[in-house]
Amino acid sequence: MHEMTLLINIAVALVAAFFGGLAARRLALPPIIGYMLAGIAIGPSTPGFVGDLNTISQLAEMGVIFLMFGVGLHFSLGDLWRVRNVAIPGALGQMLLATLLGVALARLWGWSTASGLVLGFSISIASTVVLLRGLMDNGLLNTPHGQAAVGWLVLEDLATVFILIVMPSLAATGAGFDWLNLGATLLKAGLFVLLLMFVGQKLIPWLLLTIAHTKSRELFILATLALALGTALGAAQLFGVSLALGAFMAGILVGRSPLSHQVGADLLPFREAFSVLFFVSIGMLVNPGYLVDNIGSVLVLAVLIMIGKPAITMLMGLIFPWPARTALVVSAGLSQIGEFSFILGQAGMSLNFINRDQYSLILAGALCSITLNPAMFRLILPAERWLQGHPALWRALNRHGTAPPAVEESIADHVVIVGFGQVGRYIVTVLGQMRIPHLVVETDAARVEELARLKVPTLFGDAANSEVLEHAGLNRARTMVVTVPEEAAAEMIVSATRSLAPSLPIIVRAATDHGVQRLADLGAQHIVHPQMEGGLEIVRHTLLQLGFPMREVYRYADAVRRERYDSGRDGVTDHRVLNELIGAVNSIEITWITLSPGNALAGRTLEDAAVRSRTGASVVALQRDRNLIANPNSSTVLMPGDRVGLIGESEQLEAAEKLFTSGGVTL
Template sequence: MEHDVALITTLAAAFGFALIFGFIAERLKVPALVGYLLAGIVIGPATPGFVADISTASQLSEIGVMLLMFGVGLHFSMDDLLSVKRIALPGAVVQMSLATVLGLGIGLWWGWSMGAALIFGLSLSCASTVVLLKALESRGILESMNGRIAVGWLVVEDLATVLILVLLPPLAGVLGGSGPADGAAPLWQTIGRTLLEVAAFIALMLIVGRRALPWLLWQVARTGSRELFTLAVIAAAISIAYGAAQLFSVSFALGAFFAGTVMRNSEFSHRAAEESLPLRDAFSVLFFVSVGMLFDPAILLEQPLQVLAVVAIIIIGKSIAALGLVLALRYPLNTALTVAASLAQIGEFSFILAGLGLSLGLFSTEGMSLVLAGALISIALNPFVFAAVEPIRQWALRYSALARNLESREDPYAQLPMSTERKYLEGQVVLVGYGRVGRRIAEAMQEMDIPHVIVEQNREQVETLRKTGKAAVSGNAAEPAVLIQAHIAHAAMLVIATPDAINLRQMADTARTLNPGIEIVLRTHNEDESELLRKEGIGTVFLGEEELAHGMTKHVLQRFAPRPVTAAA
């Protein structure tokens, strides 16, 4: 009996070559994503030898897009975005606009149509969240203020790109492609209908989905079956994406994104993310492989100047725009350089946009190859761009007075107001970090009327604290000037409530130098690190797991402790 094994052959080739090239990429200290794209090139039609089934790979990549967007929605936090909204929102919008204009201009200069040039510019404007997260994690700065700003910036870019994905199909006809706008209905009616359909879908998800999905997960979780729970998560993601496309004419990507955002509200969101992660990773690999299959390596030899121009826009143009915007918003040079390095690459959303343009007849395979070339080169170079941030900063601070002024520019929230009460300036507690742990400590001290000064990197958070009458200073507590502004020299205690393992010792050393007798209390998530800190005698160390076990043990012992026997009267 003959069997059609196109699907099995495509899967075997895609996963096999992705593993080989991904492993090689990681060994070369390059993101594995580059290896996945190279695997797609190898099994694509542009290279000799085995050629995988493109139509099968295309459908598999659609599932990859769904699960990729579902993961983005599952980890999307409005609170994280709002915490950096004053820099992330205007910065991302202006930077995307500038990058789009650069791409649009160069596309028109090359003789492309308006639609193709616009798709090209939009594809170059959005950076890869996946690449950024891996870069920040590898440098241990994901939880830092600079890391949060960079991630918030890219979240705004992702949301803007989602909106573009919604509006692009109805505008395709006007831009010279094949789309709904080619019909008899006027453009404003087409766009209005599209926005109404999207609004109806979002309303349905927020009203019904927010209640139905958590209830469904709870019912499945009660069965105790891990397989059923994983199946429920994946079925919800793909079914909602498919239903959104069929009933509301919404893209698979948008449907899956909102499925993730709604599921995030469930108490099982962490488990849903954990259980779906292997399948999301697998199909994400297939997505990148299928994108690589569309790339024609010959373009590197045939159009080297065009490729160089694309890379220049991505790495130089976007970085300079971001650098200027962050500095214009009065953030220090270090933050500006970190954000600039974060945006010096493009990735998954660029592929999705370019692929949509290709399907709508707006974009050409030549343009797609240029976008892919820009992505491959910029992602491969991104680790080196990040590595250059600190040397560039040190060089600028050494030889440029302007750079020194930008790094230490006056910040109204970097020092306590002159009107601060004396109780906050002597014998107080200096609390570093106002996250989930720091906030609870501050609330407890407030109830006990214990004077304290909060040190927090988030300027917007400090501004909010100041408005409520709390003593707060903006800045990185690893810098002596920041602790000096918190009057650490006369403080009774330093409480480090942020899990910043890199700067923790520097904070403690600075505090001890300025105040040898100060008591230091700190937290850690790592058992080995807690042992080292205790041996060094830095201060009183609290390990999260230990405190949780202590609290639970105390509750159990109180419940089952023998009760005293009372003598009979």
Template sequence: MPHDVNLIILLAVGFGLALVFGYIAARLRLPPLIGYLIAGILISPNTPGVVADLTLANQLAELGVMFLMFGVGMHFSLKDLFEVRRIALPGAILQITVATILGMLVALYWGWSVGAALVFGLSLSCASTVVLLKALGDRGLLDSINGKIAVGWLLVEDLVMVLVLVLLPAVAMLLGGHAPEGHDASQNVWLTLGLTLIKVGGFIAFMLIIGKRLVPMIMQFVARLGSRELFTLTVVAAAVSIAYGSYAIFGVSMALGAFFAGMVVKESDFSHRAEAETLPLREIFSILFFVSVGMLFDPRIIVEQPLHILAVIAIIMVGKTIAAMALVLFFRYPINTALTVGASLAQIGEFSFILATLGLSLGLLDLEAQNLILAGALFSISLNSFLFSAVEPVQKWIRERSHLARLLERSNDPLAMLPDEVDQDYLRDQVVIVGHGEVGSRLTRSLMAQGIKVVIAEENREIVENLRAQDIPAVSGSATEPSVLIQAHIQHARLLILSPMDLIDIHKIVDTAKLLNPKIEVLVCAESKQEAELIRQDDVGKVYYAKEEMAHNMSDYILNQIELAHHQHPH
């Protein structure tokens, strides 16, 4: 077979099988990336049949990593992270530490070196952003407080892993591996580490000072030309050239370069357009990445090392989950949040693969370790959707055993009760606003400016603390729980305003409110036209939908202007 068609064979067979198995996985309600990994296994040298070029696959995987990291950078939002920083920051760091220690202890028990055990533990500690965003999106949880905590937690994990990818080559020799290509093996480890940190610092400073201004400026310049393909090319060129430049000039990994490229593109006014137009390309390369990862996997390990694989799955799905849940409950969030965050983290994905490949290239891991990590990813991602499905029944089971639920949910939580300073006279004819997002916060400001009394019910504890610091009465907790509405003194309220939320939750809240206060008036903000129509059919209360209100306000304004002009210039 001529050498020059290897790429075509890899793409044709790889994409063909990825499509077939991705479709089967999607039909089975599993993430399609399971199908892509299986496609890679089938064309790998470890299985009979068509064998694709592994060297080529590795190079395409590098490109895949760059585009995956570019995507992570584009989704990275400091604002989202800031909203949940008090739980996500310590929670993620502690959970990474617990999972890494568990992985290390098991690996050391198997007789591995300390360096191999450390990289192995770190590989098992980081969940997949791709899998999490898909799981939360499918269940409509991305904008919920539970979803925001899980995504914020993962953003911290991603940042820690980016740091590990940068530092690992510098300390590889200290851990018993060998120096990466192009590095002087005789150089002092601490000097190498110091130089690496200086280079990374230099690169980050360059990106934040120059890149942050230059890239959006170029994008704006190209966007004015009105050429769609030139705009897409600009974004792709920015991603690839910054990734390569970071490696060639600063000696920093291409993955870190691509991550920062995504972050600076996100700063641009055209970030939504950039994301939409590069999405097909990023998805194609991420599929190639998962196919090439599958090509590295040797399925014989399932038969040869079943107990090792079970230990890996237990660390990922039991150890990490319990650690995460315990931390969430420690921060006094409800059981539902603890279970959702626990389920979110009970899998490993792209960073684990990148870390395993790096560990292999630095001589810290062997093929057996890489296969165990890949097997752990395959099984944990496959089982993850079942864990999400178990959240509701498990929560119900715990709540039915109320003594256990009370113990776990800390009924003596100060944020779950209104502060003593709130005057009882204030808690009459007040407006209760459920949710302090964009709609809720604007309403609160507007009503308070008019001297109208408000009480906020909000799930995010940090928002509640901030509101109380501004002397705005607020209660922490889900308003679907009657106790939260009772604390907000719904029985004496004049009005209940609900921010956009799940239809079932709207019914639960309104039913409780009307039971406690039959005369209360309800206003509901709907997210979509269909949702607005459904709420109106159910006659829950007065419904407001943003686009309808905008059209209504604009038509009112136009009619007023026409009427004014008519009075000024009567015929």
């Protein structure tokens, strides 16, 4: 069994994380809480199975690499520049003040200045993962307030990278800097960045395109893994900078490639899996006994994170001309700490700035703040109403006038469309032309930007995996259309919608025959199977081309739909329709004949034309100016250009064609 230590630790860590994450989601908490509690359960400070911390920590390093690579991949100076008036002064000022508060608290507890700096740095930055989840769940991600919060976090991420570079230069004892070492570290980091920017910005996109042309998915995934891990390790071994900086820079360069979206999709499973191991390894470092003995310190730190940081943000709102709602949204989003605080804490432990018990205290603050962060978002509207009840304070905070209403407050009697792919795009276009109010829920950032340009109300979030539907105004909507191609996601969306709005009509696409029944059981009233509908349309054109009567063709198509969409039908009776149709048409034909100009029948009634007595064929329809007259009566007057529908045997129809196309018929 000794040879399977690695496999056993991975399996136990992932299984524990699964049950921990599942329990957290059932309690409406972020899965990160469950992962960390799973780490505590298999850690050395609790009874039962004890995981190999060294083994799991090495695997967790890959989680750090993939996290920072993802940050770099989605980093955009343009996005940051658009919200620079809020993000730049806000992030820098808040980090400085929060760090000073952390240092002051640490000194009050008797910690060293270096330990206080680690504590201050750790509580000054928030979790990007938790922030994005909170903004998505509350329908705020694609609002100006949410974008300001994201830009704020981007700047904090950049500052984290810089702190990780500078930390080794802090004196291990005393409160000063090793300036020579600091200069050497910054020089190495600068050389690494310059080398990567001048060489890598052309080499990496070219390499990815070359690998893509091999048309091998395996090679492409291997190339992206090698870039992320190889660049991070190369940065650490050759330039002495952190793994985080190397991974971050590799992500920025790959983000400039036209294949960046594919890289992000391919690396997502690896990032998620190793990030889970990272959070488990964090939990394994927590000493529950120490936290119980120091519960007062835990509560003080949690208050500093969840109340002190938002208070700093609101005070800065009095200084800078931000909208009040922006300050409130940012305050709620930043009232927590997470993965980057863990990374900084681990770096502090490796440099002997803090010990394991001090790190446990930071982790306890993270657990408390992440757990309560959803409640902080729910306090935004009550806090806004309270501020509005104090006009002087409201005017001081809100110097941009009245904020626009939230999406769910500004729309009613609308159609909710989940997904803006090919199908969703058609629906949006038609509803827009008909001036029917509609709201789109979409997860792709590029599509959300396109919808914003089209001025279509949009919620940015995953309707299958977040609370974003709670902000779609379902109780005031007329119907919901679910266009996502993934059947599992569609089922989750239908289930969530039915619990939020029991009477709302739901139209959803299904990918399989079994999916039709599952979606119906979940409460969808109208289910469309695109492949089947496409097949029926082809069959319809084929049968009409072969001369089958239109009414019977539609009757057959409806029979097939009833059979496929209603699993309770056996289909035997319905399929008999086609056999009857074939048998009937074999003995009788229907054809359309155009009345030629100058024909003697023009201007006369069907009674005068006496078509049946002359030819044996019967007139069953008449088309004029795109209007169809079914079974026209005997007083109907024939006009040049009329298309006359007749049924009869072949000889009878040939005689009728001569009658209607000849110009010299004697009546």
